Amino acid sequence: MTDSSQSEDARVNRHAAQPNDRQHRNLREALLFYWQVILRRVWTRLAASLQQSATYARASMATFAIVEIIGQPLYYYIWQDIYPQPFESVWLRSICVLFSIPMLFERQLSRHRNMEQWLAIYWLFILLFQLPFFFVLMTLLNHLSSVWALSTMAALMLLVILVFDWLMTLILSISGALLAWAVFVALGGGFQVQGDIPLPVLVSIYLFGLVAGSAFNYKSELVAREKLAAITDAVGTMAHELRTPLLGIRSGARGLNAYLPTLIEGYELARQHSLPVRPIRQAHFQQIQSVLNRIHTESEYTSAVLDMLLVNSSRAAIDRSTFESVSIADCVATALERYPFHSTRERDWIERAGGPDFVFHGSKLLMVHVLFNLLKNALYHLARKNGGRIVIWTSRSASGIHHLHFRDTGPGIRPEAVPRIFERFYSGMPRGQGTGIGLAFVRLVIDSFGGYIRCDSVLGEYTEFIMSFPEVADDGHD
Incomplete structure (x- = not known):
């Protein structure tokens, strides 16, 4: 075989292997992307669980501290002198008392924003x-004495009551038990059963208490969710009823806008023929045109808000049957062109920083609504600061994942609120100024695209939303 034929065979083999290599690379990148999405969602769930547990227990913190400060020395006296137990530790109980003292000043500590997150962790x-x-x-x-076996059961029930979230209850219980076992082994404690209940039976009783207690707490949470669902259904009904008059307003504004040139022309002809018509300044005609355009723009924006209300109230997934390949650059350009800015000053706050265009599988209309929501929130906070910057750009990671970045230099978001901003009906705005549906709708849409959205924020400096999209094969974009 000649050298030329060998090189030709090598080229053919390399060409045949390229599709397989590309498929393997795309598969690895897709698996890596979804693994990152899962990890981020788990972390978000844990962060929300942490915040929820601390929020619901806020009223009980000082009370728990008082119980510990009084109960630890009291029960040391009882188990040491009145009903002696095999083991007691004044040092361990003293540490518990010392750890409880800061909780007496929970109200004072919570007034400092920087302390709120650390207070929840503590x-x-x-x-x-x-x-x-x-x-x-x-x-x-x-040695598993009956007194301490019952005391541990009571402690676990107290934990279930104090920690509202079932996930955090299980995490704390299992972590605390494993840590206690590790310390017991490290101390070289000889395992002896003094009570009548074997260890496996005792563990099964504890697990039953934890699961049953968490189930009752979860039932309470379900009742709260059903109340929220009733409110959501009412909101959805109102949104549906508002669509009809809103459609009439839009149609009327469109019709008036279409016939306005004819009316102006008739007015000019009447003036030319000296007919008795009331004089109208040209500026008034321009103002009428501007008002009609504003009515049409605002009605379209209100219609988008109603669409979001209906999607959130239906609690159903977004229909993906009409999804297609969409350019992110086209979505950004359309959003900036169609958004109803209140002034040119607001428009000047926005900077399109560029970056590579990319295609995602989704809906242009929904993506524009996503950007509308982010713009509305950012402009509201920048207006309160009397200025700032909104920067929008795209990037591509080494693994082939595309990102759309949306950053504003507003006041930022409190760290303890970040895990909750995508919850339905949660709003960080003052009461009456936010519905809490915008960012929930944003996450719902990005999830329907197969992507993921996260928020990074530094209080007093910036807030940045990063939307990640899986790569669409052969999108033809750089």
């Missing part, structure tokens, strides 16, 4: 240390 830490860890460790050191 609250869950002392719960972990003083309930599952302390009681499980003392039960092991007291």
Whole structure:
């Protein structure tokens, strides 16, 4: 075989292997992207669980601290002198008391914004240390005595009551028990059963108590969700009823706008023929034209808001049957062109920083509505600061994932509120100025595109939304 034929065979083999290599690379990139999405959602769920648990227990923090400060020395006296137990530790109980003292000043500490997030973390830490860890460790050191076995059960029930979220309850219980076992082993404690209940039976009873208690808490949460669902249905009904008059307003404005040139022409002809018509300034005609355009623009925007209300109230997934390949640059340009800015000053706050265009599988109309929501929120906060910048750009990661960045230099978002901003009906705006449906709709839309949205914010500096989209094969864009 000649050298030329060998090189030709090599070229053919390389050409045949390219599609397989590309498929493998695309598969790896897709798996990596979805793995990152799963991890981010798990982290978001844990962060929301942390915040929810601290929020619902805020009224109980000082009370729990008082119970610990009084109860620890009291029960040390009881189990040491009145009903002696095999093991007691004044040092361990003293640490519990010291950890509880800061919770007495919860109200004062929570007034400082920088302390709120750390206060939530600290609250869950002392719960972990003083309930599952302390009681499980003392039960092991007291050789599963009946007194401490019952005390641990009571501690777990108290944990279920104090931690509203079932996920955080299980995490704290299991983590505290494992940590207690590790400390018990490290101390070289010899495992002896003094009580009548074997360890497996005791563990099964504890698990039953945790699961049953969490189930009742979850039932309470379901009742709250049903109330929210009723409100949501009412909002959806109102939104549906408003669509008909809104459509009439839009049609009327469009008709008046279409016939306005004819009316002006008739007026000019009447003036030329000296007919008795009331004089109208040219500026008034221009003002009428501007008002009609504004009515049409505002009605379209209100229609988009109603669409969001209906989608959120239906609690149904977005219909993907009409999805197609859409250019992100076209969506951004359309949103900036059609958004009803209140002034040219607002428009000047926005900078399109560029970046590579890319195609995603979705809907241009929905993506424009997403950008409308982000623009509305950002402009509201910039107006309160009397200025700032909104920067929009795109990027592409090494793994082939496309990103759309939307950053504003507004006041930022409090760290403890970031995990909740995509929840339906949660609003960080003052009461009466936000519906809490905008960002929930944004996440619903981006999820329907197969993408993911996250928020990075530094209080007092900026807020940035990063929307990630999986690569569309052969999109033909750089």
